[in-house]
Amino acid sequence: MFKDRVAVITGSARGIGRAIAEALAEQGCSIVISDVNAEGCQKTADEIAAKYGVKAIGHAANVTKKDDMTALANAAVEKLGKLDIWVNNAGVLRDDLLMRMSEEDWNLVLDVNLKGVFFGIQAATKVMMKAKYGKIVNISSVAGLIGNAGQANYSAAKAGVIAVTKTAAREYASRNININAITPGYIQTDMTGALPEKVQVELAKMVPLPNKGAPSDIAKAARFLASSDADFITGVILRVDGGMAI
Ligand code: NAD
Numbered sequence: 001m002f003k004d005r006v007a008v009i010t011g012s013a014r015g016i017g018r019a020i021a022e023a024l025a026e027q028g029c030s031i032v033i034s035d036v037n038a039e040g041c042q043k044t045a046d047e048i049a050a051k052y053g054v055k056a057i058g059h060a061a062n063v064t065k066k067d068d069m070t071a072l073a074n075a076a077v078e079k080l081g082k083l084d085i086w087v088n089n090a091g092v093l094r095d096d097l098l099m100r101m102s103e104e105d106w107n108l109v110l111d112v113n114l115k116g117v118f119f120g121i122q123a124a125t126k127v128m129m130k131a132k133y134g135k136i137v138n139i140s141s142v143a144g145l146i147g148n149a150g151q152a153n154y155s156a157a158k159a160g161v162i163a164v165t166k167t168a169a170r171e172y173a174s175r176n177i178n179i180n181a182i183t184p185g186y187i188q189t190d191m192t193g194a195l196p197e198k199v200q201v202e203l204a205k206m207v208p209l210p211n212k213g214a215p216s217d218i219a220k221a222a223r224f225l226a227s228s229d230a231d232f233i234t235g236v237i238l239r240v241d242g243g244m245a246i
Contacts, residue, residue, distance in 0.1 A: 002029035011090025013040030019215030063116030113157035169235030185241025208243035
């Protein structure tokens with residue numbers, strides 16, 4: 001389905017981003033693995049190229065830097081010929097109760113999770129507008145829908161991603177660029193693995209479905225939104241959370 005497509009995924013050296021890259025590569029998509037972790041993104045790109053027999057390159061970029069995002073979009077075109085799919089996935093946590101949260105932690109989380117999406121959409125659409133084709137998928141969170149104690153910064157950023165997605169979907173629809181978001185629930189990755197055991201147990205209790213959420217659950221939804229099966233879908237916020245935010 002993705003044989004002539006080129007995708008960029010931010011924050012894809014590991015976790016959900018890597019799973020999205022693998023789901024697309026599995027169906028023949030050429031991939032740019034991008035991450036602030038330069039070593040990690042080259043290694044992941046090499047592993048994906050070997051495993052799926054697709055073109056995959058690593059390109060280090062920090063989503064909080066506008067120039068990095070522009071260079072990333074240009075690298076896809078220069079090295080792989082075009083840019084069809086862009087996934088704004090990079091994210092960080094700096095949890096604390098609101099009364100104790102530092103300005104530094106507020107700013108970092110807003111910069112990576114929200115401003116990074118803004119820069120990502122700007123960079124991707126600059127290329128996609130010329131082609132009159134593009135699929136952008138933003139990774140938000142259930143925290144952006146229902147909030148989460150200890151995550152004032154993160155839930156504000158992720159709610160912002162939802163609002164940016166809806167606005168951008170309206171702005172770019174006439175250019176045939178679809179822009180949607182996914183709100184993952186509790187998914188087992190290094191990010192959530194670093195949370196205190198007690199918090200992980202509490203989060204798991206909030207999920208009605210019996211299975212644990214895996215990065216591949218988010219990847220399959222992202223692949224759908226990036227596919228031609230979703231050509232008439234834009235501005236949608238898709239919950240993939242085992243029912244957590246019903
Ligand atoms: P993760 O920590 O495993 O992976 C995040 C990746 O982003 C890392 O490789 C990291 O190096 C990279 N990154 C961090 N800052 C960056 C920056 N400034 N520029 C570029 N890359 C940067 O996390 P994950 O669980 O795979 O999360 C992926 C996305 O899914 C995030 O946006 C996260 O907020 C969201 N999400 C995760 C869950 C969950 O339960 N795991 C739930 C809801 C939403």
